[in-house]
Amino acid sequence: MSPRALLTAALAAVAAAAPLATAPTAKTAQGPVTGKTLDSGVNEFLGIPFAESPPLRFGAPKEPNAWTEALDATNYKPSCITQFNYPEKVRNFTIEVFNMPIQPESEDCLYLNVWSPSGPAPKGGFPVMVWIYGGNLQAGAASLPVYNGEKFALQRDVVLVNINYRTNVFGFPNSPELPNGEANPGFLDQRLALKWVQANIASFSGNPAQVTIFGESAGAWSVKQLVALPPNPLPFRAAILESNAMGVTGGETSYTTLLKATNCTFAPSPLTCLRAVPAEAIKDTIERANLGFDPVADEITRTADVAARFTSGKAAKVPLIIGSNADDGSAFAGIFGGLDFAATSFPATAAAVTALTFQCPAAELADHAAKSGYDVYRYVFDVKAKSAPFPHAGAWHSFEIGAVFRTYNESELARVSGAMQGRWADLAYTGQPAGWPKVTAGEGPVLVFGEYDDQLVGPELDDKVGCKAMKKDVLAAGL
Numbered sequence: 374m375s376p377r378a379l380l381t382a383a384l385a386a387v388a389a390a391a392p393l394a395t396a397p398t399a400k401t402a403q404g405p406v407t408g409k410t411l412d413s414g415v416n417e418f419l420g421i422p423f424a425e426s427p428p429l430r431f432g433a434p435k436e437p438n439a440w441t442e443a444l445d446a447t448n449y450k451p452s453c454i455t456q457f458n459y460p461e462k463v464r465n466f467t468i469e470v471f472n473m474p475i476q477p478e479s480e481d482c483l484y485l486n487v488w489s490p491s492g493p494a495p496k497g498g499f500p501v502m503v504w505i506y507g508g509n510l511q512a513g514a515a516s517l518p519v520y521n522g523e524k525f526a527l528q529r530d531v532v533l534v535n536i537n538y539r540t541n542v543f544g545f546p547n548s549p550e551l552p553n554g555e556a557n558p559g560f561l562d563q564r565l566a567l568k569w570v571q572a573n574i575a576s577f578s579g580n581p582a583q584v585t586i587f588g589e590s591a592g593a594w595s596v597k598q599l600v601a602l603p604p605n606p607l608p609f610r611a612a613i614l615e616s617n618a619m620g621v622t623g624g625e626t627s628y629t630t631l632l633k634a635t636n637c638t639f640a641p642s643p644l645t646c647l648r649a650v651p652a653e654a655i656k657d658t659i660e661r662a663n664l665g666f667d668p669v670a671d672e673i674t675r676t677a678d679v680a681a682r683f684t685s686g687k688a689a690k691v692p693l694i695i696g697s698n699a700d701d702g703s704a705f706a707g708i709f710g711g712l713d714f715a716a717t718s719f720p721a722t723a724a725a726v727t728a729l730t731f732q733c734p735a736a737e738l739a740d741h742a743a744k745s746g747y748d749v750y751r752y753v754f755d756v757k758a759k760s761a762p763f764p765h766a767g768a769w770h771s772f773e774i775g776a777v778f779r780t781y782n783e784s785e786l787a788r789v790s791g792a793m794q795g796r797w798a799d800l801a802y803t804g805q806p807a808g809w810p811k812v813t814a815g816e817g818p819v820l821v822f823g824e825y826d827d828q829l830v831g832p833e834l835d836d837k838v839g840c841k842a843m844k845k846d847v848l849a850a851g852l
């Protein structure tokens with residue numbers, strides 16, 4: 374054989390010897406999807422529709438249409454339309470700290486992603502964890518690398534699901550023309566995704582009877598609403614709230630302002646008029662005018678009084694992990710102070726925001742739920758970042774997510790990642806994280822996750838930052 378023929382033959386032999394990777398296929402109620410088996414052995418399915426997409430703008434999501442040929446589920450779908458408010462300096466900062474890299478976005482965004490362990494599943498399937506992203510109900514994307522579920526699925530043998538949902542005016546329009554029960558399309562997206570998990574996750578080796586929902590920031594705030602106003606039948610049996618908060622107000626006023634800016638005020642149906650405006654024009658308008666769209670308190674998907682739902686026992690009776698970060702306020706103190714991190718006022722502002730917006734509300738919610746007979750496990754994450762997207766970040770807002778998913782690039786998260794992820798998975802498996810005593814109202818304990826070790830701390834942790842003085846205000850705000 375000529376050298377050339379030899380080479381060709383050798384290449385052919387190599388190709389024949391390569392293992393024939395059979396792509397994993399799963400059946401959903403609407404049709405089959407084909408994902409891919411990663412080198413780790415985890416099966417990854419990206420961009421599965423859980424609703425008809427694109428949805429009618431501002432409309433309630435509908436069940437997806439059926440298909441027959443296997444859907445290619447090997448690529449992420451775009452995120453929903455995001456809102457990052459101007460001025461540009463602050464806008465850039467917010468994106469850089471919370472939303473990197475920037476994702477493609479579209480109204481055609483109602484998709485979810487699934488990572489499934491490849492090994493044999495226990496009877497009934499692996500426990501399932503469903504992640505709801507934060508972003509102040511203004512932005513967010515299930516496709517961000519920090520939320521990648523491969524390592525969680527691999528190391529803890531859980532099926533990891535993360536979902537997109539509409540935010541800002543697209544998710545929470547505040548239009549008086551929307552029918553009762555359909556005021557908050559973004560929350561209806563979350564609920565439809567959870568319904569999809571119930572109907573379909575068994576095909577991905579998941580156990581629909583063992584679903585834990587978890588989220589951070591406005592994702593945790595969403596989890597709180599789902600617990601307070603549980604869907605029926607209940608699509609989860611445990612919940613985790615990481616740095617629960619949502620800081621948007623003024624939805625009705627914002628809607629009026631947006632109608633004016635788009636010349637829709639005097640249209641026969643302002644809602645129909647706004648549906649015809651290009652999405653980019655709406656996005657640009659709300660970003661430049663800083664228009665906030667908070668969910669309507671319809672008592673169907675958002676309650677104005679979380680505390681009462683726990684007191685009356687109407688909240689879902691599920692075990693809860695509730696926590697916050699030791700420096701949750703640092704990024705926001707920076708934004709309030711014009712991004713001058715060297716300002717003498719910065720440390721005090723950061724501490725005040727941490728206490729007022731995060732730690733004390735977490736303490737109050739945990740205590741209130743415990744008093745109402747719920748099993749609550751509380752933590753404070755306190756690993757100071759050695760390098761962060763801004764100075765003096767400390768244990769900044771959202772820094773724990775890389776530890777929970779084990780997607781971090783920071784070596785200081787190496788130990789705590791195992792400690793947190795293990796307990797999150799414990800909750801998913803048994804409803805009770807090992808070696809973590811429950812909260813007794815007013816007494817703690819709080820599990821402090823540190824860089825080198827974890828410690829159980831008593832109520833002095835909250836006393837030190839003045840939570841007692843704030844108690845009445847936090848409760849008055851309905852939790």
Ligand SMILES: *[C@@H]1O[C@H](CO)[C@@H](O)[C@H](O)[C@H]1NC(C)=O
Nearest residue numbers: 460461462463464465466468
């Ligand atoms: C914001 O980011 C964009 C894109 O990276 C850049 O072109 C622009 O100069 C930045 N603006 C400010 C004020 O930093």
Ligand SMILES: *[C@@H]1O[C@H](CO)[C@@H](O)[C@H](O)[C@H]1NC(C)=O
Nearest residue numbers: 473518519520775780781782
């Ligand atoms: C960590 O770094 C790698 C390599 O630069 C990058 O691909 C990955 O997206 C980073 N992880 C996160 C969560 O940003």
Ligand SMILES: *[C@@H]1O[C@H](CO)[C@@H](O)[C@H](O)[C@H]1NC(C)=O
Nearest residue numbers: 633634635636637650654658
């Ligand atoms: C609204 O109407 C005014 C006056 O007719 C016009 O100048 C403006 O371009 C319109 N704005 C939009 C967003 O259509």
